Amino acid sequence: MNILSFTEAAPSQLLVFFPGKDYTESAETNDYHTKRGYFMKYLLLNYILEPTAWPMEPPAPGSVFHLSLSFILISLALLLAWKLRHLGEPQAIRLLTGLGILLFCCELYKQLFIYYIENNGHYNWWYFPFQLCSLPMYLCLFLPFLTARKRALLFTFMYQYNLLGALLVFAEPSGLMHPYWTLTLHGFFWHGILVFIGFFILFSGRTSSGNDVFLKTTALFLSCCAIAAGINVLSRQVALPPWQDADMFYISPFYPNTQIVFHQIAERFGISAGNIAYLAAIIAGAFLMKEISGAVSKHRKKSVKMTRHELL
Incomplete structure (x- = not known):
């Protein structure tokens, strides 16, 4: 043909x-x-x-599949991030841009698969690619076109917020489990790449632990939350039943938060309370990541100082 x-x-x-x-x-x-x-x-x-529409029984969180694949991917991400920590700036930008292209191709496959195979030619806004863990796909593609200062801000954002999000997904992977092998593996490998990006930024010293930078990354996070909220409201107007409307960043104003703990908060105190508590928890987690990077930076400087002293 x-x-x-x-x-x-x-x-x-x-x-x-x-x-x-x-x-x-x-x-x-x-x-x-x-x-x-x-x-x-x-x-x-x-x-x-x-x-490539290979059916499977969706694995359960805590299953051998979940734990073993998570361990392998996180271990490989840590090992590669450590091995590549000395890459120069041009090489690092090319690496991260290449990963952005890879993520884009993977997301394109996922969107087409869900549209044609799972939903028979109907778009399900639930899978619109603007979750917290979708952002590195866009940010990595922007890197070659930004100034050094703006790149540094995005590096710190991807470490503080996206690495945190990826690790949390591995801990509670319900959203990764699909009735198809390719979609399930897509979710696991996607977040494995995010773990690599985050630790590569940390190990290579490209993240900042300053409070002023944390305020900027948090402002960027809240700006993305505002965009996500807009998508959630807009999709409500255009989504055709029975296909779901969007729940970007899990802060839909129409449903209780789907994340564990915050779902219970939303059911007891209201949807807004659950969403606010969820966003506050993410920001608190990002602050903890900032403190960890500060401790790593101090240790690195101390080690360099001791090495220089020994050489003298």
């Missing part, structure tokens, strides 16, 4: 490739570009998505 024979097919012949769709003789279905779109969809479904 090639695009020439596909575009020469009559609309009724397209039923062979997309059964169940109503193709009638019209200018639209006879249009070359329309048929080319059908051909690309045919290739996507038959050669990429359907061949």
